[in-house]
Amino acid sequence: MRAIAFTFGTLLLTYGACSFASNEGDKLFAPCVACHGSKGEGNATLNAPAIAGQDAAYVERQLRNFRNRRRGVDKSDAIGAQMQASATAMIADDAAVTKIASYVASLPKTINAKSAAGDLRNGNNQYQGKCGACHGVTAEGNPTLKAPRLTGLDASYMKRQFAHFRDGVRGTDPQDTPGRQMAMMAKTLPNERDLDDIIAFIHRQGRPK
Numbered sequence: 001m002r003a004i005a006f007t008f009g010t011l012l013l014t015y016g017a018c019s020f021a022s023n024e025g026d027k028l029f030a031p032c033v034a035c036h037g038s039k040g041e042g043n044a045t046l047n048a049p050a051i052a053g054q055d056a057a058y059v060e061r062q063l064r065n066f067r068n069r070r071r072g073v074d075k076s077d078a079i080g081a082q083m084q085a086s087a088t089a090m091i092a093d094d095a096a097v098t099k100i101a102s103y104v105a106s107l108p109k110t111i112n113a114k115s116a117a118g119d120l121r122n123g124n125n126q127y128q129g130k131c132g133a134c135h136g137v138t139a140e141g142n143p144t145l146k147a148p149r150l151t152g153l154d155a156s157y158m159k160r161q162f163a164h165f166r167d168g169v170r171g172t173d174p175q176d177t178p179g180r181q182m183a184m185m186a187k188t189l190p191n192e193r194d195l196d197d198i199i200a201f202i203h204r205q206g207r208p209k
Helices: 002-036 056-067 078-090 094-106 120-130 155-166 177-186 192-204
Strands: none
Touching: 002 078, 002 094, 056 078, 056 094, 120 192, 155 177, 155 192
């Protein structure tokens, strides 16, 4: 009985700690709501991507990249510069970064309300040939390879980030190894039409059939 009581007490303490961390993450996320939405659903009008349900390690890495000026410092990335300034001013320290990332990861994953148009067959072929090995067959992401989930992201955000990787705006910092790998891959896609088709394919993933 003592062992059972101890185990139950341990579970209560663990649950209480997790609940406290979740509540703390919720509060720390409050400044992000204005752009990313209360549920992390994003706002394409404000150029803010959906982040809900994204892998915690990826969110944490990107917040650290912004705070450490590994991202959002190129003169042609005005939107990234806004995020870089916000992440620096509104997030107190590394502990807060971790709590925000954990909270974001706990939010229900987003699904694109409206799919982008494109050739799904070509999109599938191009995606599986260029992207699937890292981002997953259905664009679900792969934390082991540090590749984020792509489903739920709006077309304009994906096109903008792809261009940034391709043009050397993002993924150039020596300490951003995953970013540098993506930058190299971005240079292998032949044209914009293929990118549009890839995005159309990604938007079909995770949706009811």
